[in-house]
Amino acid sequence: MIKYVPQMTSVVIEEIPDRVTLAVDISNCQGNCVGCHSPFLKEDVGEELTxxxxxxxxxxxxxxxxxxxxxxxxxxxxxxxxxxxxxxxxLSPALYSGRRDVEKALYMTFDYVKVGPYIEHFGPLNSPTTNQRLYKVTHDTSAKPDYRLTDITSRFWHRGIDPNAK
Ligand code: SF4
Structure with missing residues (x-):
């Protein structure tokens, strides 16, 4: 079961370039980022997302x-x-993961995947020194591997705003 926090659902235009995005906050996070922006998301809170x-x-x-x-x-x-x-x-499915990398099955599923924990001294996605990466995934079932990752993190670097709030 996947649970989300209904009160935090919003439409955003910065998190995924060139997309109008409906974003939902998922709870039961298994991450352990130092300086976690939303510790309550590590708890079993919210409602089932169906x-x-x-x-x-x-x-x-x-x-x-x-x-x-x-x-x-x-x-x-x-x-x-x-x-x-x-x-x-x-719609295009997109995922913000807090892990350093995700399994092939997730790259095969999503059109956009952000990886990397928030590390304060590297900064968030809109910092050119960030350790985080946003990939655009191109799916091609006739090729091997059957997806290709394009790093589009630099799309954030001309902006003076925080697209990710960590
Ligand atoms: S910052 Fe995000 S990914 Fe990291 S522990 Fe907190 S909720 Fe999880």
Missing amino acids: NEIIDKLVADNYGVNCFLFLGEGNDPEALIALADHVREIG
């Missing part, structure tokens, strides 16, 4: 073309199933 709730959130926010999971939670299979549903209804 396909039906995703449909309603998308219907209530007409015009979004990307759905961003801010965090992975603690149930990879459920996360992938929800992301597959996002793709089935015509």
Whole structure:
């Protein structure tokens, strides 16, 4: 089961370049970032995120073309199933992970993946010294490997705002 915090759901235009994104905060984070911006997201809080709730959130926010999971939670299979549903209804699934890297199955599932824990002295995504990376994933089932990662982190570096709040 994947749980999200309904009160924190919002439409954002900075987190994923060139996309109008509906972002949901996922709880049960398994990360351990020093200086975590939202320690409560490591707890079992919020409500279950289901396909039906995703449909309603998308219907209530007409015009979004990307759905961003801010965090992975603690149930990879459920996360992938929800992301597959996002793709089935015509949106790009995106993931902000706090881990240094994610499994191939996640790259195969999402169109955008951010990796890297927040490390204060390196800064967030909009800092040119950041350790975090945002990848655009190109899927090609006729090729091996069947996806290609393009590092688009530098898209954030001309901006004077924090796209990631850590
Ligand atoms: S990934 Fe986010 S919520 Fe999880 S520990 Fe790191 S900063 Fe906190």
